[in-house]
Amino acid sequence: MQVDMTQAARKIYMVHETIPVRPGPLTLYYPKWLPGYHAPSGPITEVAGLRFSASGQQLAWRRDLVDPFAIHLVVPKDVDRLDVDYDVLAAVRDLGLGDGDKALSPAIADLEWNQVVFYPAGYASKAITFQPSVVLPDDWHYATALVPHVGTGGNRPIRFAAVTLNQLVDSPVVSGRYFRQVDLAPGARVPVELDMVADAPADLAITPKQVDGFRQLVVQENRMFGTRHYAGYHMLVTLSDHISELGLEHHQSFDIRASADDLVDADAFLAGASEFAHEYTHSWNGKFRRPDDLWTPDFNSVPMKGDLLWVYEGLTEYWADVMATRAGFWTPSEFRQALAMTAAQLDHVPGRSWQSLQDTADMASRLYYVPSSWKNWRRGTDFYPEGVLVWLNIDTKLRELSQDHRSLDDFARRFYGMDDGSDVTRTYTFADVVDALNAVQPYDWATFLRRMLDAHADHAPLDGLARGGYQLAYTGMPSTMWKARISHDQPADDDAMYSVGFDVKDDGEVVDVLWNGPAFKAGLIPGMRVTAVNSRAFSPDALDDAVAASGDARNPIALLVENDGQFETLHVDYRGGLRYPQLVRGKGTPDYLDQIVAPVKP
Template sequence: MIVAASGSRLLPPASKGYVLLRPLSKRFLALSLTTALVAAGMAGRPYSVRAADSQPQPEPLALPDSVPVPRDVPFGGTIHLTVDATDLARRVMTVRESVPVPAALAETGGDMTLLYPMWVPGDHSPTGTIEQFGGLVVKAGVAPLEWVRDTVMVSAFHVRVPKGVHALNLSFQILSPVSPEEGRVVMTPEMLNVQWNAVALYPAGYFTRQIPVQAELRLPHGWQYGTALRAHGPAGDVVTFDPVPFNTLVDSPLFAGRYFRRFDLAPGAAAPVTLNVMADKPAELAATDAQVKAHQDLVTQAGLLFGSHHYDHYDFLLALTNELGRIGLEHHRSSENSGPRGYFTEWDKTFAVRDLLAHEYTHSWNGKYRRPADLWAPNFNTPQRGSGLWVYEGQTQYWGYVLSARSGLMTEQQVIDALAEVGAMYDTRQGRTWRPLQDTTNDPVIAQRSPLSWRSWQRSEDYYSEGQLVWLDADTLIRKLSDGKHSLDDVARHFFGTNDGSFVTSTYQFADVVKALNDIQPYDWATFLRQRLDRTSTHAPLDGFTRGGYRLVYTDQPNDWVKSFAAMRHVTDFSFSLGFLVGKGGTLANVEWGSPAWQAGVTRDAQLVAVNGEAYDPDVLQDAITAARDPHAAPIALLLHMGDHYVTIAIPYHGGLRYPHLQRIPGTPDMLADILAPRH
């Protein structure tokens, strides 16, 4: 406590914990103050008791409420948007935009706020590429107007509109990444990806469904394109699209390329479905009839599952590329997807990524049509919340695997192998002991998919694949409780199949999910779900495996799905033995928390140089792990290059190579086989 002289104006009330004394000598008072200042960590600093007490403390400055909130009223005009995407060398898109000024504002003049979209649908976080936005010039006719960026919402631009001005003419550039080090590459010499949210500003104060837009795009000469938008006018390098609401424009991206091919996936259907494929090399477009048939069967099997469609036409956009940035993003009437260059030409090797199209197609029903209420927003700058992502993404992940098997994009055994890997990964993930699955639905905002030092401990977007295990658990339980009369298929048709043909979003909350399950099979589904979502645990929810007739086991041989995935991602997987992945050049891509490698002090991004004194390659490490199964064997010695240092780390591991598999439980029904079988 501070000791001060009685009668001083500096004395606070006694109730604050101060002690009042009689006047003391100046020397004693100085010593007392020095003692107090030392205790407060302020010794040696200039200090005036009187000035400190009389100077007012800072108070927070109120944040300006300067961006109009969206209202569900017509904007009153049509935005004209023109994008030139021909500067492939510099990877620059040049944009011109004419934005009408609302009539009331034109009469008086005043502030008009324009927004750059930040909350990109499907990303579940503010991932808008505002850092790529540059060169903004605003004019009224030919007269330049000043603009000011909002200091709180930095994606908002305030323009002082003079009285009598009826339109703003904008020009700017999108300076897209020239290499993956700056972000996702969207322009290459052979192809490009136009995401309209990246190349447009829109007026604040309106629901985006109330803002009409007429878009025009200039492509490199002779290129073809795919999009859910529909064009009018003569064909050519400049494409003029039909007017649509701004939210529909953003939900309708475009792929274009020098080498392009289209496949009809629903011949004769009232709602056409098209697979639009572009590739780095023309030879990569050589799909066989059987491969096309598998994609056609995906459309058929999804229709049988959901009993509806929520589009008037649907366009798969698929880039087979090593150059364009990887993507898998859902839209209501299309999806953006990337695959390996051997997607068709090395069909037997690329199956580990072939659930992607099935996953994104499922999102037309689950995510775009039916959507968690807190993931719907009136515009693209209103924050969203992801509490329902375990349905939005988790059940979609489940149907992605199921539909891949039912359509023939993957075999039944390939999907079972993939499920084994998923089960093992989440069963051994240490982060589940402190962080519940529900909390991972916040991860798109927390981490925005940035690299994590200890992903297995921090957890990431686990609502995808652990959510998939929860829905397998639910599916097998419905089948057991109903004696095989019902399944999650019935829930999907009941929940996602309403309003056939409509693509107006229908929102839901937790209670609606529980009701849908109970409508098909009565049970305490609320408790079932909350236990799996809210509780921490040592093991993953694997009851779907055992109830489905399988158990998770480990052998010293990887299954075929692991081999396919490892080959395409250029990694070697030692996750379930030493506890790490090894990528290109011997770099450790991940180290599992609590694993033998972790216990020995190994971290990710170290370069594995040698194993037991022998230069590293995957076979050398596999042989060393196998030899160390002898309990008397010496620890496995790894020479690692970490920063500017070389260190040798000894790992006393004797468990041998371990890879997950699902093994049939004798004498039990094979529910997984029934789940994965095609519907008729």
Template structure:
């Protein structure tokens, strides 16, 4: 019998429980000794067995898994699982480390009504006291299967967890609504899933459908790994569009708030066909048998962009197709998530290739997983025609300026930001420029990969490029989607295979740099034929990309002004920071006139000769104060300027490949 973690409850009275209390040498009083797991009293009904570690053995039998997602008005997902069992201890796990989250984010707080029955009798479960994602069940003799039922109480708004159900659509992530047996690899547990949808709905998913009748879709059996990696988008307004120029293996599965929001034009479909073609030319092989883009055009479903091996979850504005090109971020979402099928899913950092979804993930190589995906996502956005080259160059200017003005590098290297999700999943703080965070292993790493690309191009007289790394490192095995783990040395070796160089030092210098002399990695811009400059007047095309230009005073006064005139994004060490302005202040007046962003821009511009200092009246709660800035640098918006007489490698990188 396994050793119990249960100890009979005892009353710890001074002098009656051996070792429970000890004399404190510094205070002369009795101080409690920290209990050990062996002497901790637990008021529980029975012993808690250890959680079994995953083994290579396959779980015997198939788990029948029925999801009822038809209650969209009350936003409740109901689950029934029929699990083959044998008598004895069984531990069921709720997935904790979710794909693409890089952190323990499984929302077990939303699981309710957990009930277990076997042979028609109720079986009481016991939650693990150390790991609350584990449920312990004692299966009685003679019971060969148990039925587990519960509800996932999805949320009505996006304040804590994102909205996944609306009256018009559903974003079902299976891992949010299942339990699985501990002690096995996720690839060794077989599920047979089905889902009930509202009447008249259709759906997109990378699973294989056995039947779809009466709103119930039955899918072919799959292992747990594949199930969790295959989310579903369903909706009352649904359209499936083939975008594979070479067959019928890639689709857009579009759901919308309204029927007129799911109709891409032939030109738009052509861009997505180009995306598939350009990705084929970049990577040389497809790591999937088919690929399903799941796209929600919506203002009600929670925002998402999440990669999977044979699909991706993408939410875009409700006018995405009817007001094309309004947001570069939305346009670039699908290319980014598509790149992840090569970088992050098939070719994956070894420390994220865990046995199951309750083994902790490590994130040491997110600057490859996310950073190089950010780079290739932008490159393919341009190469496919989804966005003009000039738009990507403008966005690179924003990235370069942000990191050229980031004080947080003084104490925190880029490598450490890979841990940011583990410290608190994408939490915000009032001084992001000092804290650094999630965006850095995306966007600063993008600059590192541009640096590497241009170095290879220059050193090889344009014969080689980072494209060759992409094909060599991520390509091969066409049609296979078995994950392949890699470590830092593998990245270095693949770069050396393209162009011999001290890549280990190149990367570690940029990843580990911290201190007052640490600089943003902007060498790739110069090698591309550009320099970072600032302008006080943006073109209309630049305003479309730098959407915050009306309220962005980051590189002048050191803050951003919200639509309600609230000061936010205070840059550490900037003018506002040095004027003792902290979070929560609202600008009431500018030079004795009612405040708004237009007036603040005018005031900053008017003081370029130093003759008209900028006076702000601020309010926070019941407190008022007046602050005067003598800043005379004018408005400062980033721009990449061509270096005369140099090769325009950036345009070459962003231009479509012909083969």
């Protein structure tokens, strides 16, 4: 297979495949269920100009009437190879995410191989071998976990060593005009590299302190797990305001696409630093060890099931925050600030009264694409943030039961710390998780877990916070982490969700309204536009001022709103002032949080 990327500036890939075949009916698949996306989100609508030929003759084909990811054709007699040519129109990939997923700019191309491959049905993906190659624009550089075979780029094919289809799809290529590589494991027997591409050279200006943090991340993860499952690892980072933000895990690399200033702006880096730890942790949790229901024979014939995503993603999200702190990206105080934000977010999800955390994982393939409106009532992929609370509860319980002798670090070494150097996936079930926890510390872990996973409650599971020595509280002043995330990581002004009960954009568009909250009771709904607050033209500051003054105000907060061309004034009866989450130290309890984020010693 060869992917011509020389038209990347026009957001077009041109693909040629040669497939060994035998005469008779043939079905080809385009990948549908994509690892890491947890959904049938293969971008089949990007494919155009599809042509099949053999011995110079074009062949007829037809798409399956039930499954549009399957193509049927008949291979003529005496034909043993099929040529497949097509274009991938990657300007905007429609994944049902609103503005789509943009993966190319005039100076950058991020290639996911699942975008550019057809493969024969009836074979396990691990049994199909590909000889991949790419052609890049002149003067472009690239990075990938694939091993280069021959070629140097510059409008000449770069051929990679043969790999299975599984390995191919698991090994993206980032490329661009402006490139920088940093060695994150100097002198180590197993190399780890940070490979960055950007739209402008200035965006690659990573600091020595940040480099040290990335190096410490590698050290801390390897110390905690005790093994590694890659021959080399590439942290692939794209820095651009013209490419959709993304974080996607792979076994020997990760693919993070961040804003252009993610490394050079201190607040942006603070807000997003845990994402690097999240995707790196996935090399162990999700790639080496994977839920049995997510390990399918190919990318089409068997749907992936998300029932254990609270481990796959939830535990990874917990370790992301912990490792960001152990690596030095965050201080312990900033870790607690981030944890307070997670706890407050989940404590304002009334949808948990009808939908369990387990159900959010079971329905993950659809919840990735739900709109923001009424998200606190319909719920979304809450197994990410609520997984932080679930695994904090487990970690502190291990410490409590063992009188501080064992922790989740011991679970990490037992559950992931085998087969050093092997990249062969091991699957697991719920029972395997329970057995590993019992091996670390005997307890009725099955009941403990099911109580959290199946609960219908009014509040988030905050037992781990309390056991860790802290309580969730609110103050009138935002934390450093809050300000960083609101200004660089969040699309809405969340100041009002924990007070008057809604999220609103800077232009006044209402994103979400807290179900049965003060604004809900006043009649506010998502999609409305707030044009004035207490007779002042709307701005985030005007809203904050009104909420701050609400404690001494005689009258409700007046919101002039526009709804489909109609204007009305809503009166929000709220008197509590501004509310920003924080953690306060509990009396007479051990401070497990500081212990949890302490770096692992050799």
